[in-house]
Amino acid sequence: MNVFDPVRYKETTCQQWQSAAKAWNDWSPLLRRWLGPATEILIEMSQIGPGSRVLIVAAGAGDETLQIAERVGPTGYVLATDISSNILDHAAENARRAGFTHVEARVMDGENLEVPEASFDAVISRVGLIYFPDQQKALAGMRRALRVGGRIGAIVYGTAENNRFFSVPVSIIRRRANLPPPLPGQPGPFSLGGPGILTDEIRRAGFHDVEALLVAAPVCTPNAADCVRFERESFGALHQMLSGLDDAGREEAWQEIEQALRAFDTASGFEGPCEMVVACGTK
Template sequence: MTSTFDPRQYKITTRAQWEDAAEAWHRWGQVIEDWLGQATRQMLDAAGLTAGSRVLDVAAGAGGQSLAAARRVGPTGSVLATDISPAILEYAAKAATDAGLANLTTRELDGEHLDVDDGGFDAVISRVGLIYFPDQQAALAGMRAALRPGGRLSAVVYSTADRNGFFAIPVGIIRRRAQLPPPAPGQPGPFSLGTPGVAEQILATAGFRDIAVEAVASPLRMGSAADCVRFERESFGALHQMLSSLTEPDRQAAWAEIAQALAQFEGPDGFVGPCEMLVISATR
């Protein structure tokens, strides 16, 4: 992302990166569910999911949280998992089939242009997706329109960079090596909604009420720092996007520096990467 940020090109690149990363994100699925499990449960609680709820999942990815939602709402409820990447949705659909969850369907949709029925859902969820939309207000407007009056929105986002060393350190190293300026306020990025008050403000601007923000400690536990580097290298589309301007040798050098820096989080219990998520929620 540069000072001449082009949202259209950013979305084209984002889609391509997730098409490439889909298999890896699916393959690392159990690690992701262990890491984000508590935040996901709190998101589903905040969304008010009960038996029979109709749920829209925006930027669903490989669908770990979609499956959790489908189990909660049961056979009388439904979950529509949407994403900009059709490849990653194929993994979500297969996982639902393998789990015997007939109440989960998938659809390729841009989160800023949600072509769904107005008022057709009791809840909208989004796990680590809203932060990457170039136009968060457009996304929120679509989510709000999709909700019935009194319906609930709940999303998981990162808090501030200083509380997310496992991700912020690689971002900082890549940003320096690729000579990328920090994202301007309002531009997409992992920590774009983490600063206190920012999430509350964008939800209020979008017309939501009963706004709440809850911090959830979400340490990333792995065998070693090398495991964490492999996880991020294979499946974190945002990092690939930032590295795209570097030559292959320069990318290798960046990953080597990242591995060295992340080693500080290794200890007797293996790798414990600092991470804090926020569960943001509101009512239409």
Template sequence: MTVTFDPATFKQTTRAQWENAAEAWHRWGPTIEDWLGAATDEMLRAAGITSGSRVLDVAAGAGGQTIAAARLAGPTGHVLATDISPGILRYAEHVAAEAGVANVTTLEADGEDLSEVAEQGYDAAISRVGLIYFPDQQAALAGIRRALRPGGRFSAVVYSTPDRNGFFSIPVGVIRRRAQLPPPAPGQPGPFSLGAPGVAEQTFTTAGFQDITVTPVPSPVRLPSAAECVRFERESFGALHQMLSNLTDPAREAAWQEITDELAQFETPTGFTGPCEMLVVTGTR
């Protein structure tokens, strides 16, 4: 059976997933920042964010990288955090308030339609593990490029290849097999859609960005056990739930148990270390 990809349905489902996962993504914040901290630092550096910078954060989620960017921009700068999920943006606002960061505002917006964002209004733009899930990455990049002033930089964190991301590619593989899902076709959204050699560079080039760099960043996932990693993914990785949606409850439980068993290979006497490599992709308008 051939399944036709429907981008409109995919986006509706994605929005609903993140509305449901917003609380968990916020609750797992310390784990996420430990996991993605090095890649986030590289993204913010590559984007050129300094005191006074105006920053656009696309698919901002619960705001960990938003707060980091806001601190770099300082009181004379500003960060606009956008996301398709209003629920998760409320957590970003809460995190900013708790951190005493007053230079963050939020906007509910589809990352492929940034028409409400000021043209050439930003010195830098960032997106952490968001661009990979856009059905039309060129539309998203065109909107981001439009929002940047000439010479402004956009930097995104994306996954590299499945073989370097076992903590995530193993669950994806198990679920695809059990749910009888085909692999995503070239050009379709997914965690590894920009990871293959040359793909991210070509995608940014096609969108009109220049001076493109791609920096690999080792980003191991460290938790007490494989079971804890599965709990993290089960509670907060909306994409996995979308893939499991057509299975019965017992079939889902069997899939999660197989994933736990497979991830156990990454347990050591000192805890679980799941392989992960991120790429920081940066281009200049």
């Protein structure tokens, strides 16, 4: 019987990001164009402003950290956390280069947030909560970190149908690698994307005034080949799915993915369908 092992999953996830850290950081300009507008909406919904103390869970290489650090200003404080030390090294260096002395980076498991209780005005996670095996445990830790009246904010992918830039590669790899469908409750890119799922989870964790918006966030590159290069270099989840294939099998899978994604090439460039759910709640 196929049984999900959360411990092994987290170990593998950490290894993925340790390996993909540099590539993810190198793609920061694309990440800002792609996710920056949704992040601005998240900042507004989370009521982050000058002087705010903000905890970022699964911060990655720190692109959203820079956006938030700019918003809170030197009187605020931003703690960027991630399970991968390699990727946080980039986050810390990027903040240093930007002159943000009010940013700290600390390796931390998002399901075990070792921060003082009620010490933050906002806790956010951009495309991170979906990959936690125990999402309620993660949300409980975020709630504990917030002061009363503080806001939680999260960005997740919507449905697979509305995120074909990602779901098309996933489906091709799943078929070629003969992988079973995800188990119920298993984390993954679309685990919180269905209507009302994310807001229900946030309410179940004890938050009120929960709200959500759907935000179109197409992935725009010169052509499908560039999108495939982005995913091939920096999407660790796809590499994990491909691990059961030999070199030739992996190469054939990427070729099929590029062929399929060419359906989204336009006269002005590639526009990969992507829709994000942006949600917030109050402690």
